[in-house]
Amino acid sequence: MMFDTKVEDLDKEELPEVLSLLPDYEGKSVLELGEGIGRFTGELTQKAGQLVALDLINGVNRKNEAIDRCYKNAKFLRAGVTSPDLPITEESMDLIFSNWLLMYLSDEENPASINLGDSDRKCNPLHYREPRFYTKDFKECQLTDASGNSYELSLIGCRCIGAYICWIWQKIKSEEDKGFQRFLDNVQYKSSGILRYERVFGPGFVSTGGIETTKEFVEKLDLKPGQKVLDVGCGIGGGDFYMSEKYDVEVLGIDLLVNMISIALERAIGLKCAVEFEVADCTTKEYPENSFDVIYSRDTILHIQDKPALFRSFFKWLKPGGKVLISDYCRSPGTPSPDFAAHIKRRGYDLHDVEAYGQMLRDAGFSEVIAEDRTDQFIKVLERELDAVEKDKEAFISDFTQQDYDDIVNGWKAKLVRSSSCEQRWGLFIAKKN
Numbered sequence: 001m002m003f004d005t006k007v008e009d010l011d012k013e014e015l016p017e018v019l020s021l022l023p024d025y026e027g028k029s030v031l032e033l034g035e036g037i038g039r040f041t042g043e044l045t046q047k048a049g050q051l052v053a054l055d056l057i058n059g060v061n062r063k064n065e066a067i068d069r070c071y072k073n074a075k076f077l078r079a080g081v082t083s084p085d086l087p088i089t090e091e092s093m094d095l096i097f098s099n100w101l102l103m104y105l106s107d108e109e110n111p112a113s114i115n116l117g118d119s120d121r122k123c124n125p126l127h128y129r130e131p132r133f134y135t136k137d138f139k140e141c142q143l144t145d146a147s148g149n150s151y152e153l154s155l156i157g158c159r160c161i162g163a164y165i166c167w168i169w170q171k172i173k174s175e176e177d178k179g180f181q182r183f184l185d186n187v188q189y190k191s192s193g194i195l196r197y198e199r200v201f202g203p204g205f206v207s208t209g210g211i212e213t214t215k216e217f218v219e220k221l222d223l224k225p226g227q228k229v230l231d232v233g234c235g236i237g238g239g240d241f242y243m244s245e246k247y248d249v250e251v252l253g254i255d256l257l258v259n260m261i262s263i264a265l266e267r268a269i270g271l272k273c274a275v276e277f278e279v280a281d282c283t284t285k286e287y288p289e290n291s292f293d294v295i296y297s298r299d300t301i302l303h304i305q306d307k308p309a310l311f312r313s314f315f316k317w318l319k320p321g322g323k324v325l326i327s328d329y330c331r332s333p334g335t336p337s338p339d340f341a342a343h344i345k346r347r348g349y350d351l352h353d354v355e356a357y358g359q360m361l362r363d364a365g366f367s368e369v370i371a372e373d374r375t376d377q378f379i380k381v382l383e384r385e386l387d388a389v390e391k392d393k394e395a396f397i398s399d400f401t402q403q404d405y406d407d408i409v410n411g412w413k414a415k416l417v418r419s420s421s422c423e424q425r426w427g428l429f430i431a432k433k434n
Contacts, residue, residue, distance in 0.1 A: 017161050018099065019043055021168060028094035033081045034101035044097065045071040052088065056080050081105075100164070102134060103127055131165055131269075132191065132262030138169055139258050139279070150174035155261065155279040160268040191259045194236060196404045199396065200385050200412075204238025204267050206260070207298040208327065208426070209381045214239045218296075220430060221323055223247035227293035230254070230317065232282045233300025237264035237275065243296075244273035252292075254280040283310060287317045295324045302329040302349045307357075311364035318433045324366065327374070330354050330425040340423045354427040366431035378426035379419050386412040 019040070030048040035041045035055050045051045054077045079086055081101065103126050135155065143151045150173065157168040194206060202210035209216075218239070223229070225248035231240050234253025244251050253275065255261055261277045268275060283304060295314050304310050314324050331351040336344065344351055352360070358371025389396060389408055397405050418424035 014161050015039060015043070017159075018166055021157065021159060021166055022097070023095065023168070025095045029092060030095045030097060031088065031093045033096065033098040034104075035076075036100070040097065040099055041074070042071075045074045048073060048095075051075070052077065052093075054079055054081060054086070103129070130262075131265035132259070134165075134167065135258055135262040135265070135279075138167065142174065155258075157276055157278050158261070158265060159276045160265065160271065165265055165269070191263065192400070192404070194259055194263055196396075196400050196408060198236060198263075199399070200389055200408060202238070204236055204241060206235040207239075207300075208378060211238065211242065213327070213377075213381065214242055214298075217298075217325055217327065217428065218243055218246075221294050221296070221325055223249050223294065225249065228252070228291065229294045229296055230287070230292045232295060232297040233303075234264065234277065235260050235298070237267050237277065239296065239298060240264075240275045240277075241268070241271055241273055244275050245271070248274075249294075250274040252276050252278065254278045254282060254285065256281050282313075289316050290319045291317050293319055293322050295322070297324075297326045297328075299327055299329060301326060302351060305350045307350065307352070308360050308363060311361055311366070315365045315433055320433060322433045324361070324429075324431050324433075326427075326429040328357070328427055328429070330357060330373075330427040332422050332425060337423060340418060343418070351424075354425060357427055358429060358431075361429060361431045365433070367434050368430075368432045370428070370430040372428045373425055374428045375419055375422075375425045379416060382412055382416050382419070386416070 025044075026047045027049040029050045030044055030052070032041060032044060032051060032053045035053040038053075041051070041053050051071075051074045053074060056079065077087070081098075082105070106127050138153050139155065141153050145151070151171055152174045153169040154172045155167065156170045159166050197206045198204070201207065205211060205214070207213075223243065227247075227249045229240075229243055229249050229251045231243075231251055231253040234240055234255050237253055240251040240253045243249055251274065253261075253264065254277070255264075256279070258279055261279050264277050268277075283306065295318060301307060301310065311324075318324065329349065329351055330353055331340070331344075333353040333355075335341075336351075354371050354373045358369050361369050361371075386409065389405070389412070393405060396408075415424065419426070
């Protein structure tokens with residue numbers, strides 16, 4: 001929603017970019033919530049089979065009707081978007097579009113009472129929220145129809161454009177089992193837990209070595225401007241921002257966790273880089289063959305039980321000549337000790353030795369496979385990170401809690417013990433699709 005009239009400068013760059021994100025709606029039914037002065041209304045009517053444009057301000061509707069009266073497929077309604085009596089039937093729309101609307105809605109106020117537009121305002125009607133607020137709210141939307149089918153919204157794409165964020169959500173049938181995702185979001189990777197990891201790894205990072213290892217590993221990919229990169233388990237986006245800004249590539253970052261993507265969006269605000277994020281399960285997600293030049297994944301695939309199937313998908317998604325780069329937790333050959341086996345089970349990991357990991361890539365069709373044991377580097381990085389946290393103890397506890405500090409310190413010490421005893425390993429894998 002935009003009610004201020006001097007928006008020409010915004011339109012030049014932002015309008016085409018926003019429209020480019022929309023799914024195909026040609027000939028379909030579109031509902032525009034809060035059309036404002038009609039920045040997008042005319043564009044939408046040109047392709048939609050039917051457009052219903054809804055706005056609270058009567059004068060705005062009349063102005064837009066005059067602008068769009070040459071289109072017979074547009075209908076304009078004066079109503080608040082939260083009205084329970086909207087004349088819109090269930091399951092009648094293919095696309096719902098809204099621009100700059102949610103920031104005008106509050107939990108306490110009826111949006112119909114808010115004073116908007118170019119006229120004088122008695123108060124600032126805007127409600128600025130962190131992206132994670134909206135991501136969480138949309139993700140928690142659920143509906144059960146008369147037949148007992150459950151539906152929810154799935155985040156299929158999002159991008160920062162200037163100082164605001166575009167989300168693309170799709171209504172899907174709810175999956176039966178989301179226990180693992182909920183465990184990670186609510187236990188291992190709560191928002192507070194992610195932020196304390198970021199404190200250790202550095203701004204934008206939740207994987208070993210932060211920007212240091214990212215620079216080292218990405219350099220091995222020989223990225224070229226315009227190439228497309230898929231980051232599997234993108235976390236909060238630090239590696240994606242680095243690749244896009246440094247090498248002028250387009251990056252799609254996917255992660256199973258809503259919390260990760262929400263924070264990634266916050267970190268993306270104000271950055272001018274070609275990065276999109278999506279909440280997605282890489283084991284069920286599908287992309288067309290030959291979609292990406294590079295697939296990149298950092299310390300994520302340890303969570304995946306069926307690695308061979310995932311690597312076959314990677315091979316299919318890569319273009320000929322494309323590369324995959326993975327860093328991941330591994331283990332020594334042989335049977336793990338009871339303590340390490342218990343740790344693996346508790347965490348839900350699926351760990352392999354470095355050579356076996358590389359062989360799985362070869363079996364998936366990859367060639368020129370490099371499988372390196374980087375455990376010595378892992379230990380040095382852990383020692384540096386632990387030392388930095390311990391020196392920063394007072395500030396760390398002030399920003400988080402004593403329990404957070406203890407969890408990080410004890411966790412890093414435990415990883416050092418497991419790695420120094422050669423039980424836990426860290427591998428770097430690079431392979432090519434010929």
